[in-house]
Amino acid sequence: MATILVVDDVALDRHLAGTLLEEHSGWSAVYADDGREALSLIKLKVPDLVLTDLQMPEMNGLELVEAIRRDYAHVPVILMTAHGSEDIAVAALKLGAASYVPKRDLARDLVPTTEKVLGMARVSWNQQQVLDCLVETELRFVLSNDPHHVQPLISHLQDHMTMMSLVDKGGLIRVGTALHESLINAMEHGNLELSSELRESEDIEAYRGLVETRRHLPPYQARRVLVTARFSRNEAVFVVQDDGVASTRPNCQTQRIRPIWENRAAAASS
Amino acid sequence: MDRVGGRVDLLKQMVGLFFKETDKLLPALHTAIAQQDMVKVQRNAHSIKGSASCFAAPPAVSAAVRLEFMGRDGDLTGAEDAYSLLELEIERLRQALTTYLQDTPHSSVSGKKQD
Numbered sequence: 606m607a608t609i610l611v612v613d614d615v616a617l618d619r620h621l622a623g624t625l626l627e628e629h630s631g632w633s634a635v636y637a638d639d640g641r642e643a644l645s646l647i648k649l650k651v652p653d654l655v656l657t658d659l660q661m662p663e664m665n666g667l668e669l670v671e672a673i674r675r676d677y678a679h680v681p682v683i684l685m686t687a688h689g690s691e692d693i694a695v696a697a698l699k700l701g702a703a704s705y706v707p708k709r710d711l712a713r714d715l716v717p718t719t720e721k722v723l724g725m726a727r728v729s730w731n732q733q734q735v736l737d738c739l740v741e742t743e744l745r746f747v748l749s750n751d752p753h754h755v756q757p758l759i760s761h762l763q764d765h766m767t768m769m770s771l772v773d774k775g776g777l778i779r780v781g782t783a784l785h786e787s788l789i790n791a792m793e794h795g796n797l798e799l800s801s802e803l804r805e806s807e808d809i810e811a812y813r814g815l816v817e818t819r820r821h822l823p824p825y826q827a828r829r830v831l832v833t834a835r836f837s838r839n840e841a842v843f844v845v846q847d848d849g850v851a852s853t854r855p856n857c858q859t860q861r862i863r864p865i866w867e868n869r870a871a872a873a874s875s
Numbered sequence: 876m877d878r879v880g881g882r883v884d885l886l887k888q889m890v891g892l893f894f895k896e897t898d899k900l901l902p903a904l905h906t907a908i909a910q911q912d913m914v915k916v917q918r919n920a921h922s923i924k925g926s927a928s929c930f931a932a933p934p935a936v937s938a939a940v941r942l943e944f945m946g947r948d949g950d951l952t953g954a955e956d957a958y959s960l961l962e963l964e965i966e967r968l969r970q971a972l973t974t975y976l977q978d979t980p981h982s983s984v985s986g987k988k989q990d
Contacts, residue, residue, distance in 0.1 A: 616896050
């Protein structure tokens with residue numbers, strides 16, 4: 606049984622949407638006149654899905670989507686759009702609304718769109734249930750010295766941290782910045798033996814040219830960067846090792862990230 | 876009919892609800908104009924606009940939009956004339972809907988003007 610909260614200040618639209626949904630086996634509809642009433646109802650009983658108009662008094666659909674994404678992130682939102690609400694619909698989709706149905710097409714598209722979104726939400730919920738059982742995982746990457754691989758790798762690691770609820774948005778940015786620095790350091794200063802002074806010099810194009818040249822030349826081209834990422838309930842640990850000359854600088858850096866519930870996403874280098 | 880997927884049963888329900896809603900919203904809008912209550916002018920006109928939009932009725936929608944904008948902008952100059960036009964367009968729409976349903980097989984308007 607799925608409960609769908611229909612939010613619209615126009616009684617006819619509420620009735621049409623609610624009737625179409627309730628004709629589907631296993632679905633029931635509850636109703637709110639605007640975003641504020643919708644949030645009050647959600648507080649009392651969280652629905653499986655919210656279907657909302659965009660232009661409403663008190664609290665409009667955009668503000669409602671924002672509040673739901675913030676406080677009830679697992680509840681998907683479908684927008685009902687009308688002529689003139691295109692801009693606000695785009696903004697709501699960017700904020701995380703799952704889909705939209707033009708009001709003129711409710712009879713044709715509402716049920717299939719709702720089925721699709723509820724299906725995706727169930728898969729996502731089940732995945733989260735499995736992830737909640739994950740206690741530890743370790744990933745290992747062996748990178749050549751191509752700087753283009755740095756950002757995709759960081760994004761991948763950030764996704765893992767998000768999945769395991771280890772850091773908040775601010776923490777993700779800090780981790781990303783620290784990892785970027787470590788990886789570039791390992792590639793360019795470790796494996797390619799380019800000095801920090803040269804990097805900070807005014808001629809950045811010449812420096813980039815040198816990176817490009819050296820990474821294809823022996824002995825540098827055979828050198829690799831080994832990245833180990835270990836995620837657990839208590840922390841995330843990143844170890845970045847390069848094959849550079851260890852006598853001139855440390856060629857292993859470790860970053861340890863504490864989870865958000867300890868309220869200290871501290872990074873320490875060793 | 877497109878909006879209800881060609882279903883006469885749903886259309887009848889919607890028409891009944893339209894009569895009920897406009898019976899309530901039009902007097903409320905008129906009172907709000909008389910009381911210079913901009914928020915209620917905007918809100919009631921917006922709801923009438925939304926109700927009329929369900930039946931693809933551009934003249935009624937335009938008349939409601941005009942009053943909605945007056946409320947939003949806090950300027951009710953010409954609001955009485957705009958209201959009269961809206962009332963006229965809503966009445967035309969009601970008549971058109973009633974005629975349509977009378978001409979449609981196995982149908983009658985269940986929500987005819989309520990007191």
